[in-house]
Amino acid sequence: MLLIRCPYCEEERPELEFRNAGEAHIARPTDIAAISDDDFEKFFFIRANPKGIIYERWRHVHGCARFFNAVRDTVSDKFVMTYKAGEPKPSKLPGVSK
Amino acid sequence: MSGAFRIGNAGRLTPARTARFTFDGKTYTGVEGDTLASALLANGVHLVGRSFKYHRPRGFLSAGAEEPNALVEISRDSARKTPNVRATVQELYDGLSAKSQNRWPSLSFDVGAVNDVASPFFSAGFYYKTFMWPKSAWKNLYEPNIRSAAGLGVAPDQPDPDHYSSRFAHCDVLVLGGGAAGLAAALAAAETGVRVIVADEQAEFGGALRFESGARIEDQDGWAWAQDVVARLKGMSNVRVLPRTTAFGYYAQNFVGMVERVSDHLADPGHDVPRERLWQVRAKRVVLATGAIERHMVFADNDRPGVMLASAARTYLNHYGVAVGRNVGVYTANDSAYAAAIDLKKAGVNVAAIVDLRDNPSGSLIDQARAAGIEIHDGRAVTRVGGKLRVSSMTVQPKNGGGERTIAIDALLMSAGWTPSVHLFSQSRGKVAFNDDKRFVPGTYAQDCVSVGACNGTDGLAASIDEAYAAGAKAAKEAGGKATKGNKPKVDADEIWSRGMLGSAPGAGPDTTVKAFVDFQNDVTAKDIRQAVREGMRSIEHVKRFTTNGMATDQGKTSNMHGLAIAADMLGKSIPEVGLTTFRAPYTPVTFGAIISHARGPLFDPTRRTPMHGWAEKHGAVFEDVGQWKRAWYFPQAGEDMHAAVNRECVAVRKTAGLFDASTLGKIEVVGPDAAKFMELLYTNPWEKLEVGRCRYGIMLREDGFIYDDGVVGRLAADRFHVTTTTGGAARVMNHMEDYLQTEFPHLNVWLTSISEQWAVIAVQGPKSRDIIAPLVEGIDMSDEAMPHMSVREGKICGVTTRLFRMSFTGDRGFEVNVPADYGQAVWEALWAEGRKHDAAAYGTEAMHVLRAEKGYIIVGQDTDGTVTPNDAGLDWAVGRKKTDFVGIRGLTRPDLVAKGRKQLVGLKTKDPKIVLEEGAQVVDNPNQPIPMKMIGHVTSSYWSENCGRSIALALVAGGRDRMGETLYVPMPDKVIEAEVTGMVFFDEKGERLNG
Known part of the structure; x- marks a missing residue:
């Protein structure tokens, strides 16, 4: 069972309290009704499935109930960092080379 | 004695x-x-x-x-x-x-x-090759017979009466293994004051000190020192000592699963103690001190009773005071078996001979054995043993061939060397390395753990304790401990043995007649592994699966390395090139009881009961499970079956009135200055202009345009909506709303509150519904003019706050009375008393389903399946055409969703009105086409309607609305049923009864 740091509660809590909510940093287009089929496909259906660093959303569903973002390594399953919803994608990751 | x-x-x-x-x-x-x-x-x-x-x-x-x-x-x-x-x-x-x-x-x-005699037929891969045809025989003939002939124990056939417990624990340093190394590490960590847990699978700590008679630590016998350390650790408030506790699994982020056997060793455990306790431990640092396991020698008939590991014989002697025989032989490829021979000899057991595969072995143990007068045959092998139910002799031969000699024995002690127990390290995703001593030892670490002692390939007591004590202190420091005040235990006398051999010895051939066991539990011989390679297996993973080597419940603790070495030898590759199979949890078998603990029977999953559950029970309701809810299904009266009860309930609702417990409905309050804007975005319908006090049926889509949920929403104030959801959708709709509010529309000033459990809901439906409710209500004008269909009022009923909805899920005049949950049953009883005056009936979920189907009202999740659009369901009217945005607006215009020929929800009337279609049955347009037929849809809802005097059904049918009046066919195993495509409303098509 993973330990996940909730950026709102500011502490590490067991995975049981959380639920994954898919890839992060996919914003709903503000003019969604007007976008092309291709753009809608990219927005709604296409997801990255990287081996390594993934940016994803989690919800502290059995805690503060907030959605937040996390950076996780899909190989080691380790959480690199977590940050609040709405904050920009971090450009530098702690402890990750490249 | x-x-x-x-x-x-x-x-x-x-x-x-x-x-x-x-x-x-x-x-x-x-x-x-x-x-x-x-x-x-x-x-x-x-x-x-x-x-x-x-x-x-x-x-x-x-x-x-x-x-x-x-x-x-x-x-x-x-x-x-x-x-x-x-x-x-x-x-x-x-x-x-x-x-x-x-x-x-x-x-x-x-x-x-x-x-055993027929064994030439049962070679590796026998089952795969033999029981292939016919395919059907596998299930009915081969598998049951093979399963009864093979296999070990028999599973118990009664429920387990024991109870089990479960605990979570956190610590700074978790030490796994309580031998010399583990105890030294635990001591070093504990002295710094950090929280330490030390666990060992045995009843008593000490590990190999149990048999190592040559060990002296801190001026005392090794075992006595271990007990002394355990006593000190037990006396420290920052240490938890767990004997009889096996760490079986090492998971992500230093999370370790352990099982403590609490009472399996007690003659009368009583009922107060659990049988086993599951520990789920999260540690900042883990010290692995899991020791090493001795390997057997691989030669002919090495499985005879009396043939055992040298360390086992030594343990039985030095700890339990038991001699495993009176005249024992020893067969070894390393020094440790000499120590066993010497101990047995000193205890008065005759040691017939030590057979050593090595040429000219030397060292102090060999010298001691010679001095004790034990015969040593070096450079020789035991090629086979005599005896059937117990070993009676060993046959010795120079390892490169030559004259045989048979020596009478009653037990044979063997040692091929020691395999470091890297199971937990490997489970932690660490990578093992093959070292110069031909041992797999911890290489690259993946987690915050360290291996010490024999499991790290460290030989000798002094070196192990040095390493472990230093590692324990370091782990404690990394976990935040103070500098250690204690002193490293001093080792006065030591036993060192390493090396040994891997694979089969000379006595393991020839393949035609000999059984030299590699894996005892799965009956895998050296021949099986060689055969697997000859038949083309190249990877050790394939060899393992083909032969089942290491796949028994002991997970190959003694066999994996031998199997690997034999395969590598056959392939002409080095051992690391062939690779090691992966170690998986559990280290030793774990009972289901320990894992599920209390979560069984009624505690397996929470049971949700409505406030009126007790009343329904008292009035004979039959309940059905809807998710975690127990819902009243129907209320049979004396002599009624389900069919009769449901018919009576359905007729009563339309004739007079019925009371229905709708408390399980999901309910969410959407509040705030932007509440209407939020509702506009989450539902297809327009909400800004909905008047306060009025209700609207809302449809919620996912972004892809498919129906996600539906429900009636009442506007209590300009900034307050009372939203209802389906029973099953309550939690996910709340999650869906929160997701959009928190991440996509955070600019909206809105609060969402789940109120599903706060309000009990009593649906009163039927022509007499108003007459039943009105006498109990204060402060609400219930006339049609003041309170038309689809409106909501706040007031009091029976003196209790109510949110009174006028709405209908039956097509008849209807109300839903919301009251605080604590008053649910009291208000229900008051309404029931009024209802009895009008011959009202209590009805359950089955009648509710029939009544709504008579009106063509859909149930999301039954008539829709996640691929149905509002248009497919005939609900286009509920989509706000002038709206510029809502969740799903773009999805609705996807090419596939606007294409012709989509499956649409329609009614089906069977030609024979008495036939009730089966829900899920497939629909075709030509019953005479060859099989497989082209299926154009399926039945989603189907009931007998007593009110219509016939069966009714809803179905999703391709191009359904263009097929009105067409005859379609529902093929069943015994017949083909004809049905006519109709509209979805079967009863009161004009909808006059809403005000009736």
Whole structure:
């Protein structure tokens, strides 16, 4: 069972309290009704499935109930960092080379 | 005397404290502190089981958790039966009852042993190759017969009456293994003041000190030192000492699963203590001190009872005071077996000879053996043993061939060397490295852990304790401990042995006739592994699966390295090139009881009951499970079956009125200055202009345009909506709303509150509904003019706050009375009393389903399946055409969603009105087409409608709305049913009864 740091509660809590909510940093287009089929496909259906660093959303569903973002390594399953919803994608990751 | 093989002055048990037990019905006497294995050996019993496949007689190989052979059934009573218990770890208690397994009619005469004679037919891959055709025979003929002939223990056939417990724990340093290294590490960590947990699978700590008679630490015997350290650790408030606790799984982020056997060793555990306790421990640092496991020698008939690991014989002698024979032989490829021979010799057991595969072995142990007068045959191999139910002789031959010599023995001690126990390290995703000593040892670490002592490939007590003490102190410091104040334990006398051999010895061939076992529990021989390579297996993963080597419940603790070496030899590759198979949890078998703990029976999943549950129960309701809810399904009266009860309930609702418990509906309050804007975005309908006090049926889509949920929404104030959801959708709709509010529309000033549990809901439906409610209501004008269909009012009922909805899920005049949950049953009873005056009925979910289907009202999740759009469901009217945005607006215009020929929801009327279609049945337009037919849709809802006097059904049919009046067909196994496509409304098509 993973330990996940909730950026709102500011502490590490067991995975049981959380639920994954898919890839992060996919914003709903503000003019969604007007976008092309291709753009809608990219927005709604296409997801990255990287081996390594993934940016994803989690919800502290059995805690503060907030959605937040996390950076996780899909190989080691380790959480690199977590940050609040709405904050920009971090450009530098702690402890990750490249 | 507790057994003829008990040696008076040896061992640590107290002979006077006897315990009686039975094995296969015969009564024996052992001593407190014995294992079942040591007690049986003390009585001269070596034959304890039959093997998995060949039914060969088997004895004890080991004295510990790695035991592959001595599996027995332990039973306390008819329900408390545990199969496949390793006799080597089962502690003896007075009255213990054990039984051998996999034999018939008896252990010494087993009919199944014919498999041993017929074994040329049962080679590796036999089952895969033989039982292939016909395919159907596998399920009915081959598998049941193979399963009854093979296999070990028999699963208990009654529910487990024992109880189990579960605990979570956190610590700074978790030490796994309580031998010399583990204790030194635990001591070093504990002295810094950090929180330490130290666990060991045995009843007593000490590990290999149990048998290492040559060890002296801090001026005392090694075992005594270990007990001394344990006593000190137990006295420290920052340390938890867990004996009888096996760490079986090492998971992500230093999360370790352990099972503590709390009462399996007690004669009378009583009912207050659990049988086992599951520990789920999160540690900042883990110290792995899991030791090493001795390997057997691979030669012909090496599985005969009496042939065992040298360390096991030494353990039985030095700890339990039991001699495994009176005239033992030794076969070894490393020094440690010499120590066993010397100890046995000193205890008065004759050592017939030591056969050493090595040429000219040297060292102090060899010198000591010679000095003790033990005959040593070096450069020689034991090529086979004599005896059937017990070993009687060993045949010795120079390893490169030459004259044979047969030596009489009654036990054979063997040692091919020691395999570091890297199981937990490997489970932690660490990568092992193959070192110069030909051992797999921890290489690259993946987690915050460290291996010390024998499991790290460190030889010798002094080196192990040095390494472990330093590692314990370092782990504690990394976990935030102070600098250690203690001193490293001083080792005064040591035993060092390393090296050994991997793979098969000369006695393992030729392949045609010889059985030299690699994996005892799965009956895998050296020949099987060679054959697997000859038949084309190249990867060790394939060899393993083809031969099943290492796949038994002992997970190849003694066999993996031998199997790997034999395969590598055949392939002409080095061992690391062939690779090591992956270690997986659990390290040793774990009971289901420990894992599920209290989560069984009614505690398996929460049961949700509505506030009116008790009333429904008292009035004879039959309940159905809807998710976690118990819902009243129907209320049968005397002599009624379900059909009759549902018909009566349906008729009563339309004739007078019915009361229905709708409390399970999901309810969410959407509040705030931007509440209407939020509703506009989350639902297809327009909300800004909905008047306060009015209701609207809302549809929620996912972004892809498919229906996600629906429900009636009431506007209580300009900034307050009372939203209802489907029963099953309550939690996910709340999650869906929160997701959008928090991440996509955070600019909206809105609060969401789940109020599902706060409000009980009593639906009163039917022409007399207003007459039933009105006398109990204060402060609400319920006239049609003041409170039309689809409106909501706040006031009081029976003196209690109510949100009174006028709405209908039956098509008749109807109300839903919301009251605070605590008053649900009281208000229900008051309404019921009024209802009785009008001949109203209580109705359940089945009648509710029929009544809504009569009106073509859909149920999301039954008539829709996640691929249905509002248009498909005939609900286009509920989509706000002028809206510029809502979740799903773009999805609705996807090419596939606007294409012609989509499945649309329609009604179906069977030509024979008495036939009720089956829900889920497929629909075709030409019943005479060849099979497989083209299916154009399926039935989603289907009922007998007493009000319509016929069956009714809803179905999703391709191009359904263009097929009105067409005849379609529903093929069933025994007949084809004709049905006409109709509209979805079967009753009161004009909708006049809403105000009736």
